[in-house]
Amino acid sequence: MTAPADFETWLRHGYEQGWCGPPVCSIHDGVPTSEAEDIDYDDGGEPCLHIIRLYEDSETKAAVEANHSPSQWRATNRGLGRDD
Known part of the structure; x- marks a missing residue:
């Protein structure tokens, strides 16, 4: 097992692998969504957006x-x- 990474290293690795986006504030920036997810929601759908x-x-x-x-x-x- 490798030594734990610091947060910035962990975040950078996840971002570069396409596993996550950058940290944003859901209150000030809104929840990051695609246009298709916005349309689905506006049409009564319930896209599930996993947040960490x-x-x-x-x-x-x-x-x-x-x-x-x-x-x-x-x-x-x-x-x-x-x-x-």
Whole structure:
């Protein structure tokens, strides 16, 4: 197993591989969507857009997860946070 990367290295690798976009603010920038997704939504569709929240620190992570139950059960469903 390789040593963990710092966040910028991890983000750059994901971006260069086409796995993610740059961090944006959903409140100020809006959720990044394609034109086709916008049209689908406007026509009554429900495109599912997977979002990965970036935390400033562990206190913010704990506060968000205490307030947002999907962050808890989606992590559990994926086996995240366990020491297997």
